[in-house]
Amino acid sequence: MNKLALLIAWSFASGSYAYAAGDVAAGKVAFNKCASCHHVGPSARGGFGPQLNGIFGRPAAATKDYNYSTAMKNSGIVWSDKNLAAFIRSPNDVVPGTKMRFWGIGDEKQIADLLAYLHTFQ
Numbered sequence: 802m803n804k805l806a807l808l809i810a811w812s813f814a815s816g817s818y819a820y821a822a823g824d825v826a827a828g829k830v831a832f833n834k835c836a837s838c839h840h841v842g843p844s845a846r847g848g849f850g851p852q853l854n855g856i857f858g859r860p861a862a863a864t865k866d867y868n869y870s871t872a873m874k875n876s877g878i879v880w881s882d883k884n885l886a887a888f889i890r891s892p893n894d895v896v897p898g899t900k901m902r903f904w905g906i907g908d909e910k911q912i913a914d915l916l917a918y919l920h921t922f923q
């Protein structure tokens with residue numbers, strides 16, 4: 802590949818979403834923190850929390866087999882890298898009154914990894 806093609810390929814890959822730097826394999830491990838409540842993959846369904854397939858671009862409280870809190874239903878959020886990162890950091894700050902009881906993750910790298918992993922279930 803010549804330099805220009807390399808540059809174009811690089812900017813395409815890194816521009817596709819903000820957290821492209823995330824590591825999918827590490828994100829899979831980090832997802833263990835979510836997996837007690839959330840499912841992903843072909844057989845995912847609502848459990849303690851809603852399933853998270855195709856979460857990016859999905860409006861909050863959109864899955865049919867899960868009973869969301871009023872706070873989540875009324876949040877008006879459409880999940881993106883940015884607001885999902887903020888939600889993982891501190892759920893109650895993004896959706897006050899959410900019933901997701903999660904202390905949050907402060908490590909930016911781990912959040913980026915998690916988002917990269919979730920992007921594989923589009």
Ligand code: HEC
Nearest residue numbers: 834835838850851861862863869870873899900901902903
């Ligand atoms: C203790 C259980 C629990 C854990 C752990 C947990 N969640 Fe949740 N999550 C929930 C519940 C319950 C809801 C529904 C919240 C509501 O209706 O207010 C939710 C909602 C969500 C939503 C909104 C989904 C939608 O359809 O709008 C996302 C996104 C999400 N969680 C991501 C995560 C991620 C990523 C992790 C791991 C970092 C995580 N959660 C960890 C219980 C959990």
